[in-house]
Amino acid sequence: MAKADQKIRMSPSRDIPFNKLVLSQSNVRRTKAGISIEDLANDIARRKLLQSLNVRPMMDADGRETGMFEVPAGGRRYRALERLVQQKRLAKTAPIPCIVSEARGEIAAEDDSLAENVHRVALHPLDQFRAFQSLFKQGQSEEGIAANFFVPASVVKQRLRLANVSPKLLDVYADDGMSLEQLTAFSVTEDHARQEQVWESVSRSRNDEPYQIRRLLTEKAVKASDKRARFVGVTAYEAAGGNVLRDLFVEDDGGWLEDVALLERLVAEKLRTEAEAVAAEGWKWVEVAASFPYGHDHGLRQLEGGLADLSAEQQARLDALQAEYAELQEKYEGVRELPDDVDARFCELEETLEAFENRPQIFNPAEIVHAGVFISIEATGGLRIERGYVRGEDETAFAAMTSGSDSGARTAAPDAGSCGGTASPVQRTVITVAGQANPDDEEDDASRPLPDRLVVELTAYRTLALRDALGSHPHTAMTALLHKLCVDTFHRTSGPGCLEASVRQVQLPVQTPELKDSAPAKSITARHAAWKADVPTSDAALWDWLVALDDAGRLSLLAHCVSLGVNALSERADRHGGTGITVSGLHHRLDQADRLAQTTGLDMVQAGWRPTVENYLGRVTKRRILDAVREVKGENAAQLIEHLKKAEMAKEAERLLESTGWLPEPLRPVELDVRSNATAAAELLPEFLSDDEEEASDPDRGEQPHDVMPE
Known part of the structure; x- marks a missing residue:
């Protein structure tokens, strides 16, 4: 007669007073991992013990139970409970839920400890994202969730952002169809249709790197570092109802302004306001644009104006700045790549000295009525005003005025209260707003003019x-x-x-x-x-x-x-x-x-001119290096080197541009x-x-x- 299979019998569970428990030396965990014991103790205090301890009776020399129990599996929970007892937040005799294994069973204590840790499966990140989202929808704040799970609030914000990605893409991620880094790239926008469209495009082309995904999702937006955005101000743009795309996972320089039409309208309105203020000086015309092409003033006569005098305090500050600039130039002459703080200081000094050099000029009121002004935006987002240009069609009238007036009339000092003087209001200034450049044409706002x-x-x-x-x-x-x-x-x-x-x-x-x-x-x-x-x-x-x-x-x-x-x-x-x-x-x-x-x-x-590190590539910004490579070798080649440091990028660009015939603009x-x-x-x-x-x-x-x- 065949013997019947023996049924599995589970180990019994019971509550054991904490002072009867002792941490076993058979616990295999020796290295710290996960949240701290202090954080685990606080979590147990808040939500109570979620998992029982695995214990075994302790025997004396004669093989009899002593009434004490060792804990081979659950050592971190035991330490957390011990911390609560030491803090007098838990009684020494408080009953602790335990699963009691046989003292001399076939399974060793180390086996239990190892199995509990090895067989544990970590929570899939997507499940964590959705769990945080569920708690948030139940009314918990981002800060509250962060405190309960002992993570920074920024991590909770990131998880909630990922949970809001298109459900179709979350399913792809759950099936290991995309990496976590790719999923984070999609979180830059909340437009599910656009996310799915971009995924369809990059997955077919196999050019599915995270940076490519971000680029496609933001290609129709304007970076917050763009000179137009700086000119208007992100705060003013948002106050007007504009949305800003932000990336919580990589440095985004302030994000991207999504509503380009709104931005351009705000730029035009602010430029027109500035133009009206300048027009009050009495100029014949004011031409306005976000930017003018190089050489827009070629062929135009420029009026001779005098710089406003500096006060004693301003002159002393100018002298100090010039001395500091000269000292830095001498100290770092021949250095190929400046330290970041020194480079930043050079930029600050150059901007300040340029402001002194380009301070408002005083013009003759009699000449102003025949001349005009160009108003545009600096690369840094500031206002650029170029006063005193005479167009060809006004040369006859200007020449008649200058030849018909005596030297005393031509050199008469204008009203010191205005940079342009006070002209007789015999004409209405014509303000021309040239409009914005095509938003699809990338502004090289991150690069400065060539030295x-x-x-x-x-x-x-x-x-x-x-x-x-x-x-x-x-x-x-x-x-x-x-x-x-x-x-x-x-x-x-x-x-x-x-x-x-x-x-x-x-x-x-x-x-x-x-x-x-x-x-x-x-x-x-x-x-x-x-x-x-x-x-x-x-x-x-x-x-x-x-x-x-x-x-x-x-x-x-x-x-x-x-x-x-x-x-x-x-x-x-x-x-x-x-x-x-x-x-x-x-x-x-x-x-x-x-x-x-x-x-x-x-x-x-x-x-015989060739672009090298010494004669060009090592002397310009990283943006200009990438633009040169992109112009000759295409976007893919530029993307391959954009992660490199400047020195390595310049060397690689020299190799890529070799024998291509590429020349910088001055050549x-x-x-x-x-x-x-x-x-x-x-x-x-x-x-x-x-x-x-x-x-x-x-x-x-x-x-x-x-x-x-x-x-």
């Missing part, structure tokens, strides 16, 4: 390359020289006589160490050495040698000599009547340099306006000197006689 020294270094290389190019184009060199001579002949009424036409070889005060070893420098040096070996040292012999030189040789020599006078440096303009180059003078220089570059077919890539070819160039040339050159290389190189035309200039 002045870097721009000078870049244009120094371009100057050298342009000299080399001009030295190889005799026809263009002849045109340039004749242009110079014609300007001197037809547009100057005084000055040194007896010709004195000369080319002053321009030195390059700011340059990189490798400039002397560049391809243009070597080419110029070789050409100069070749001519120097042929040119006689005696003045009389030089004259005879030049007379005997054939036309091709004379043109080549002329091109070489003229080329050494090329100056295409972009320097800081002197706006205050000093000894430096003026704004209009700098524009004139760069316009002519662009014309020479276009005519000679200058290509900076062929001239890129400029497409000149043919019509405006022709007009400018007609004003400066007589008709017979119009530069038409196509006609000059046509062999079928033969030699054309020069026109006779009228007397």
Whole structure:
């Protein structure tokens, strides 16, 4: 007869006074983990014991029970109860729920302790999110939930945000279809339809990294660090009913402003208010835009104004700031990457010094009525006001005013209470609001303009390359020289006589160490050495040698000599009547340099310039590095390096940009306006000197006689 299977019998449970319990040495837990014993004690005090202790009777030497029980499983609960007894919050004899195992059973005490800890399954994060959400809906506050479960309130906020993600995506996460990091990226918005749309897109493309998810969810929003958001203020935007998307899991720089139309309306309203205040100064026109393109003031006359005088206190502060800036420059000269605090201080000093330099000017009221103002937003969110520009259509009236008034009237001091003076209200100021830029075009608000020294270094290389190019184009060199001579002949009424036409070889005060070893420098040096070996040292012999030189040789020599006078440096303009180059003078220089570059077919890539860590990438912001890589290699390449530190990012960008032909803006070819160039040339050159290389190189035309200039 077969023996029947024995039924499983559970260990009995009973209440045992706490003072009869002793912590067993068989407990396998030795390392601290989880919440502290103090927190566990407080939780037991609040909600009572949720899980019984596993105990075994203690035996004496004769094998009889002593009435005491050891605790091999539940040691942390025992310690928490012990803490409550020590704090006199629990009686020593308080009954404790226990499950009593056999003292000499087949299962060892260590086995019980190990099983209790190993077989325990941690709560799935999604279950925790939903549990927190349920408690919140029952009326518990975020702070209350955090206190009850011994976590920071920020953790509760994060869990509640995750619980509000689209239910469809939560199901995907529950089935291990996405990672927790991906789920956190979706929590940046509460729009379930948009979340599901983005997940469908990234899961198909396999480009489902968390940063990509965040980028797609916020691509139509405006970052709080954007200059438009800073100008209006996030508080004002929210007060107007705008919603701000915030990321609770990564640094978001203040979040994203979701209602772009509202933001643009607030920007336009605030700009118009500022424009009306400026218009009260009496200007003929005020043009307003969030930003103007580079060179928006080219070709416009700028009024000469005087800076408001500084008080003794302001002058003392200015001197102290300049001294501190000079001291920091000297201390950190040659340092490739500044410490964060020093870099921040440099920015503060530059902004403050710039505010002193750009303080409101005093203008002549008689000139104000013919001029206008540009109002835009600085990259930092501040207001930028550029006063005193005369448009071409107002030049006639302006010239008549200046020629018809005596010097006393032109220099009359305006009302000191206004930066623009008080003009006679004979006209109504025309305010033009140009509107916002396309919100889909990303503003480079995180990057500052290129450093002045870097721009000078870049244009120094371009100057050298342009000299080399001009030295190889005799026809263009002849045109340039004749242009110079014609300007001197037809547009100057005084000055040194007896010709004195000369080319002053321009030195390059700011340059990189490798400039002397560049391809243009070597080419110029070789050409100069070749001519120097042929040119006689005696003045009389030089004259005879030049007379005997054939036309091709004379043109080549002329091109070489003229080329050494090329100056295409972009320097800081002197706006205050000093000894430096003026704004209009700098524009004139760069316009002519662009014309020479276009005519000679200058290509900076062929001239040997390559972006390196030393000459560009290590000198600009991380945003500019990423923009350069993105422009040539695409978004994916930029994303691969955006997590790197600046030094490593610059090195990797140098590798990625190698042999791509990428150039920074100061070195890129400029497409000149043919019509405006022709007009400018007609004003400066007589008709017979119009530069038409196509006609000059046509062999079928033969030699054309020069026109006779009228007397």
